[in-house]
Amino acid sequence: MRHSLRIEGFLYALRPVEMADAEFIVELRTADPNYVRYIHRTSSDASKQREWLDDYFTRDLDYYWVVERRSNHEGEGLVGLYNINPVERTAEWGRWVIRKGSLAAVESALLTYRTGFETLKLDTLYSITAIANSHVVSFHDSCGLHRAAILKEHLRLGDSLHDAVKHVCPKESWPALNSRLEPQAQRIAKRLGWVP
Amino acid sequence: MNSNETERGLQEVFSVVLGHPVGPDVTRANEPAWDSLKHMQLVFAVEERFGVQFPEEAIPQLNSLGGFAEHLHQHHAP
Numbered sequence: 001m002r003h004s005l006r007i008e009g010f011l012y013a014l015r016p017v018e019m020a021d022a023e024f025i026v027e028l029r030t031a032d033p034n035y036v037r038y039i040h041r042t043s044s045d046a047s048k049q050r051e052w053l054d055d056y057f058t059r060d061l062d063y064y065w066v067v068e069r070r071s072n073h074e075g076e077g078l079v080g081l082y083n084i085n086p087v088e089r090t091a092e093w094g095r096w097v098i099r100k101g102s103l104a105a106v107e108s109a110l111l112t113y114r115t116g117f118e119t120l121k122l123d124t125l126y127s128i129t130a131i132a133n134s135h136v137v138s139f140h141d142s143c144g145l146h147r148a149a150i151l152k153e154h155l156r157l158g159d160s161l162h163d164a165v166k167h168v169c170p171k172e173s174w175p176a177l178n179s180r181l182e183p184q185a186q187r188i189a190k191r192l193g194w195v196p
Numbered sequence: 197m198n199s200n201e202t203e204r205g206l207q208e209v210f211s212v213v214l215g216h217p218v219g220p221d222v223t224r225a226n227e228p229a230w231d232s233l234k235h236m237q238l239v240f241a242v243e244e245r246f247g248v249q250f251p252e253e254a255i256p257q258l259n260s261l262g263g264f265a266e267h268l269h270q271h272h273a274p
Contacts, residue, residue, distance in 0.1 A: 188236055
């Protein structure tokens, strides 16, 4: 979806994905073999990514951002809110990739939840993660999210089907989640040079 | 502080942050609970315990208890 929703945090910001990000997206989604095996296959051909983005720009209810460092606008990750159900006011958050060596994970998650609950006024955000992707499953657990379901053979990754965990965060849990993530994101930002 | 004391101290910190006892061989790769949030909690907890501050570029590289210990000995020796 073409949108202009830019979200500023302490050290990082979410800015709308643009067509010029195609190479960056391919690089990020194919660089780390430990990550690649847990996400939907991404072609290493940037032209395929541009085709995907062409389609994405025509879709409604789908927000895709680059996680960029505010000081230099350098991209360090990607994240999205999509499958938005405007009736039930729910959305999936995912497409989450953070460049190896970046410390943007905590703040990018915080900004994504904040956008979903405070800007888009959604009632529930959920994520679906391959069970084998243990560190991301653990991240959602560490955030205090509720494991709502184990989805058998839900994700097709490569040529095989994988079980997945559905984590759910209702808006009632947002204050507690915010109080868990925001101080940590702020502390990381201060360490990396952010000045209040 | 000798290396055994450092390792014991690290194991105590890691066990608290990760929520269960860990051995000296724990790594980010072999410990499912060592996620991105816990990683930063480990960094800050170790810094507080040992009175040090890791440089930004070192933080993503601290991917094992042994790596923490090595950094403490190399850069923060008494």
